[in-house]
Amino acid sequence: MRPGEPKKGGGGGMFTWGRADDMSNYKHIEEDLNDPNYESDPSIEYHESSLNSSSSKPVTITSQALPTSLTQEYWLFDHQELRKETRGKVDEVFTQGTYSGFITWLRSLKRNKLHSYIFARTVQVTLDKTESEHEVAWGLLELLSTAKLFTPRDIRRGFDRIYRNMNEIMIDAPNAPEIVLELLANTVIGKALNTNSIIRVPSSVYNLGQGSYVLRNVKQEMVSVVDGVRNTQEIVVGDLIETIAETKEKIVEMIREYYASGVSEGVIEYTKMNKIYGSIVVRKAVELALDRNNKDKELCSRLIGELSGYCAPETLVEGFDDILWNSKELIIDVPEAGDIISKFLARAIVDDCLPSNYIYEAEIMHDENIEILISAFNLLKTKEAYTSLQSVWGPQVSSIDEFKQIFKTIIIELFDSKDLKNAEECLKELACKHYMHEFVKKIVEAVMDRDENEENIVVELLKNLQIRGIVLENQIARGMERVEENLQQLALDVPKAADILARLKVKLNS
Incomplete structure (x- = not known):
């Protein structure tokens, strides 16, 4: 065993789920849930199964009707109660030997916006299970991530929540970063998430979790152009995290040049060849535009529109999720940032860059998120929304x-x-x-x-x-x-x- 390596090559020992490339207990799902063209049915069907029985019966979850008006109550829920209840339902899986109670409870909530919170909490609870219970724990997490119970978006948001709470989680589970990264690797290899999810791992979690080793088997082809020659090479996605700071600086510089010149070709070409960074481009474009004039804000909205033609729809969702969840910090530097973000959000929906139900399905990290979402909703609900939002940044001069x-x-x-x-x-x-x-x-x-x-x-x-x-x-x-x-x-x-x-x-x- 080399210094710094997980025990058994990352394939066993306390707080491990098995090697990321060990597929012996992994059931591959042929349907690519991460395909941008994939749409789940209004009624989601999966099978309630027992650890002690091979019998199963279909269970149906019916989509919740969308509200016609929005208030703060739409997003609010009792965090402490849900935290406690999730723990109780996860513990039942281990004591009763069946997933049915957990599934029935999840179905009864009828609030998709809670799914990422529940996913994150479920992972946190399973971290302190004994080694003998890990097979059951992995079965539960596999069910959440591959059986259409949670969408890829729910899972990705769930991992984002875990990263943000990692310091708290490590108090009870010091090895949590490594375990979470192994779970992420298995989820990506099993195609429940795309490889873009890897670069969302914060550098702190990556380093604590020995990411260069744990994520070694998650690879992707990357395209580069040198002297006009297009080259394709397979890279280890986790390695990109080690240079993410330099990558962000490069993206920021390109966007600044775009705002100065109004020519988007450089940003578009870079994103086309580096789609894995698409959400970062979206996020940085909006963040840099917050304290700029309306002309640059319009350029930002137009850039987002262009990017939507080259990036998967979920890339834009990821970018706006990041902007929304970081809005509290952005408002410190730009006090009116909340109002500006709501306009960018509404404009992106009108321009078909974001799904029309994004506001309803958005998740909050703090109260500022709710105000932004309600403001965007109010901009969109008027009959003149399309016309007014096309000029939300004022009349544009072109000659x-x-x-x-x-x-x-x-x-x-x-x-x-x-x-x-x-x-x-x-x-x-x-x-x-x-x-x-x-x-x-x-x-x-x-x-x-x-x-x-x-x-x-x-x-x-x-x-x-x-x-x-x-x-x-x-x-x-x-x-x-x-x-x-x-x-x-x-x-x-x-x-x-x-x-x-x-x-x-x-x-x-x-």
Whole structure:
């Protein structure tokens, strides 16, 4: 045995489920539940079985009707009571030697949103069972993950909950990280989850659970392009966790470049070749857009729409799950993040990037999640939802002529209202730093035949815009140059145009 290896090569000993590649006790399910085109029947049928009997009879779970309105109560449940009840039902499996009581209880809940919580709690309870009870424990977990009792989404969310509570779980089961990773590996190999689930493992759990060893048998083909040549190689998915920090930095940089240029080709090509990182791309795109202007938010929504054409539907769900569950931290940095996320969520549903029932099936981690989901629901329930959400980030500018018309409107409103702040915000939302010389030209020409008070307003506005970084210094200089180039024409209407321009330059430099 090499230093650091699990006992028996990871295939036995206390708190182990058998080797990840040992399929002797594993029943392969031919139907790929993780196929993005797979849809479960409204009535889910599985068999109630006994550990001591080969007889079985069909049991049916009927889908719950969706509500027509949403309040906080829709998501709330008694965590302590469910925690206690789950433990009791799991213990019954071991004392009575049958899964039927557990299945009947699960069926009686009629709340799919509890499934990931129950899955996570069930795993936690089975961790402290004796070695002789592990066969029964594995049978129960196999039933949850492969018999259509829980969906792949339920299981993936369940593992996410386990990772978040790992420190608490390790108090009673110090070997929990290793056991959980072996369970994850078996679940992926058995096709109840896809390989993308592996890179969702936090680095802390991966290291504590000896992930480089436990996850060694979970592999996937990855595509790379070097000097225009497309290469395919098989990699150990767990190894990607060791470089996930660098990968996230690369994704963040690509998205920043996209917001600067508006060209999505780089992000799309990267995601097409690295679909395993699709949910990270979605999450980072939204997180980076939270404190940006509305133009970038619109670019983010459009990027999500493009990504939906190349990624499996569940990839988008995973990305928004991560955003939702991390919203409490995001709100600390961007106080209005909750409202913004609800708009991204509603827009993604309208754009068919997320399933229409995502809000109903979403799960919460804290109260902020509920507020976001209710806000998104309210945006979607109106008759005009499609039209209004298509412009949820405001009117979008796509041509130079549109910019010119908007500049003209801003200038007219400024002289009418004298509201500098409003003009600054309108220009900021346009996010066209490299075309602001046109605005400078237009407002300087417009003030030529106005009084000194309005002249001072223009000077103050241009100074404020430069200080805030809305208009770059070179754009102001270029705008003034263009006015100077047009002085001869301006002088026909304003004979003292040259003097006014000179005076404005002095004021701007003072």
